[in-house]
Amino acid sequence: xxxxxxxxxxxxxxxxxxxxxxxxxxxxxxxxxxxxxxxxxxxxxxxxxxxxxxxxxxxxxxxxxxxxxxxxxxxxxxxxxxxxxxxxxxxxxxxxxxxxxxxxxxxxxxxxx
Amino acid sequence: xxxxxxxxxxxxxxxxxxxxxxxxxxxxxxxxxxxxxxxxxxxxxxxxxxxxxxxxxxxxxxxxxxxxxxxxxxxxxxxxxxxxxxxxxxxxxxxxxxxxxxxxxxxxxxxxx
Numbered sequence: 688x689x690x691x692x693x694x695x696x697x698x699x700x701x702x703x704x705x706x707x708x709x710x711x712x713x714x715x716x717x718x719x720x721x722x723x724x725x726x727x728x729x730x731x732x733x734x735x736x737x738x739x740x741x742x743x744x745x746x747x748x749x750x751x752x753x754x755x756x757x758x759x760x761x762x763x764x765x766x767x768x769x770x771x772x773x774x775x776x777x778x779x780x781x782x783x784x785x786x787x788x789x790x791x792x793x794x795x796x797x798x799x800x
Numbered sequence: 801x802x803x804x805x806x807x808x809x810x811x812x813x814x815x816x817x818x819x820x821x822x823x824x825x826x827x828x829x830x831x832x833x834x835x836x837x838x839x840x841x842x843x844x845x846x847x848x849x850x851x852x853x854x855x856x857x858x859x860x861x862x863x864x865x866x867x868x869x870x871x872x873x874x875x876x877x878x879x880x881x882x883x884x885x886x887x888x889x890x891x892x893x894x895x896x897x898x899x900x901x902x903x904x905x906x907x908x909x910x911x912x913x
Contacts, residue, residue, distance in 0.1 A: 730889070777843050777844070
């Protein structure tokens with residue numbers, strides 16, 4: 688166990704809907720990163736939050752947005768869901784944004800129909 | 801273009817045998833390189849992390865090497881076990897004001913009894 692928990696574990700949504708995924712980071716970690724992993728592919732970096740502020744973003748449209756709370760837990764919001772958004776969404780926390788190890792949660796499997 | 805390429809895409813070996821997985825990258829400026837093990841449908845688990853000045857790092861039966869000049873890394877698994885069956889993902893972090901993580905697509909390893 689990495690101490691990083693994600694909820695829900697599985698989710699089915701309809702195209703056009705909005706979804707919120709949640710991540711509770713490991714105790715003491717102030718940095719959270721989110722990734723999208725399509726079936727059979729490696730994870731793609733979405734964005735990173737450090738001390739409640741966005742600290743880097745990958746090539747994802749603005750309908751992917753996030754939030755980090757004072758306790759360093761985080762949310763990933765996706766608006767106007769598309770079929771291609773179906774994937775495993777991974778959250779990783781690290782002690783800080785520098786060269787430290789990232790610990791991943793188990794992921795949320797999102798299916799858009 | 802910042803890319804991470806892994807080879808082979810998939811590999812089947814017999815239990816007890818050794819194997820080596822390759823990772824080539826064109827990420828710049830380089831910060832660090834990590835190897836992760838990911839079981840199907842689960843979050844990645846860190847095996848090793850190496851910075852520019854580190855050439856080799858071991859974690860039990862896993863040994864990673866890094867040649868920053870040629871931008872190549874390898875992960876060597878010794879005396880493979882059935883539980884080693886998983887995807888192995890190489891991740892290169894880019895130092896560019898904010899960190900950005902570039903994932904390889906992984907090598908899917910199957911260990912047979």
